[in-house]
Amino acid sequence: MxxxxxxxxxxxxxxxxxxxxxxxxxxxxxxxxxxxxxxxxxxxxxxxxxxxxxxxxxxxxxxxxxxxxxxxxxxxxSEISGAARRMYQDHTDQHILEVRLGLDTQAARLAARNATADDVAELRALLTARDQAWKGGDLEAWARADWGFHERVAQASANPLLHELYASFGTVFHQDLLAQQGRPGFDGLPAEGHSVLLQAIEQHDEEAAVATVNRNLNSCAEWLSS
Missing domain, CATH: 1.10.10.10 (Winged helix-like DNA-binding domain superfamily/Winged helix DNA-binding domain)
Known part of the structure; x- marks a missing residue:
């Protein structure tokens, strides 16, 4: 047989x-x-x-x-974030920021559409932790909370693939935050893209959410080119 x-x-x-x-x-x-x-x-x-x-x-x-x-x-x-992490080593900060702009704006738009009360509460807690860490001089905690806020916005989008792609920026973005904070005049607590974004998400205002992300990342682009 x-x-x-x-x-x-x-x-x-x-x-x-x-x-x-x-x-x-x-x-x-x-x-x-x-x-x-x-x-x-x-x-x-x-x-x-x-x-x-x-x-x-x-x-x-x-x-x-x-x-x-x-x-x-x-x-x-995940394999996605693992592959992305390797790819980032071959690209400039400007290229990474341009890709982030697309993901950030879509995450903000979808978060404003889909975020729950729990999402808003967690985002607010992360901003509070970020503010306290910056004022206390704990730069590692500040960078973690700042990145945590952005990733949580992506999670609030209710699109798991977008969240996974966005999370792949974690290591790069964290290192970039720590590098930027040492530059003279750097603002560690910008309202644009953070508290203004949270307000737009809470009010389910998609256009306002996208607008504040654009203003925040355009400001980051100016820092990179200066």
């Missing part, structure tokens, strides 16, 4: 999917080291070779980064 081919995916593919899910769910946070190889082998019940094949696949996609002698770290939350 002829044997029918197995439809079960290779074990390494199953392990890859499990590891990817741990990253995507937030169980393994961005920029943090994942459990050791020994722990994962025991927890997953697989061989060292199978685990290494899965880790290699996720490292190739940009989700994980293997640091010899130090461990393996989460570098992106």
């Amino acid at each position: 002829a044997l029918s081919p197995s439809t079960r995916p290779p074990l390494a593919d199953e392990v890859t999917a499990k590891l990817r899910a741990m990253v995507h769910s937030g169980e393994w946070p961005l920029n943090q080291r994942i459990p050791s190889e020994t722990e994962l082998i025991a927890g997953l019940g697989v061989s060292r070779g199978t685990l290494r094949e899965a880790v290699k696949a996720l490292a190739h996609s940009g989700i994980l980064e293997v640091r010899r002698g130090d461990g393996t770290y989460v570098r992106a939350t």
